Amino acid sequence: MYVIVGLGNPGRQYENTRHNVGFDVIDILSKNNNIEVKKIKHKALIGEGRIGNEKVILVKPQTYMNLSGQSVLDIYKYYKVNPENIIVIYDDIDLNVGRIRIRKKGSAGTHNGMRSIIYNLQFDNFPRIRIGVSKPEKGQDLASFVLSKFKKEEIEPLNETLNRAASAIEAIIKEGIDLSMNKYNG
Known part of the structure; x- marks a missing residue:
């Protein structure tokens, strides 16, 4: 079984923002694999289904980004899933829009959602997919940048990237x- 966690913030005001690309990838996986993500459980919206021959749980924590680890810890304890089978998708300001980076494990870097997950789980040996959202412009506040919507010219490369990330997750499984x-x- 795989647990696929997309990071983001709940609420309409956060839809289509840089910080919510994890939620966006979960939505694509949900659509492509006919898995409804609407059950509220473990402080998250979840959906259970299959990708290929594997049972999967798609997760959108509803705790707000900085407390994502509470939801992930609940799911980890409840399903007793192997750490290597928890896949986390989140935004990365160190990658340009249009780029993804898959890693088997690693630190949280500057990402508060990942910090929360690693702090709560007490391990970091789970796969993650980082989605490039680019850096804020000089002098721009980081928090307001990651909570901003994408520029018009970023939408097409972003959509391609989100779909590539969903395909990468299916390939991992x-x-x-x-x-x-x-x-x-690459």
Whole structure:
């Protein structure tokens, strides 16, 4: 079984913002695999279904970004899933729009949602997919930047990236993380 966690903030005002790209990828996976993500459980919206031959749980924590780890910890304890089978998708300001980066494990960097997850789980050896949202302009407040919507010219490359990220997750589940990294990183 795989638990796929997309990070974001609940509420209409956060839809289509840079910080919510994790939610956006969950929506694509939901649509492509006919998995409804509407059950409220473990402080999250979740949906259970299959990708390939594997059972999956799609997760959109409803705790707000900085407390995402509370929801992920509840799910981890309840389903007793292997750390290697928890996949987290989140925004990364160090990658330009149009880029994704898949890693098997690692630190949280400057991302508060990932900090919360690693702090709550007490381990960091789970796969993650970082989605590029670019850096704020010089002097622009980071919080207001990640909560802003994408520029018109970023929408097309962003949509391609979100779909590539969803395909990368499906590849991790069906073919393994190494093949997915070889195919989608770069």
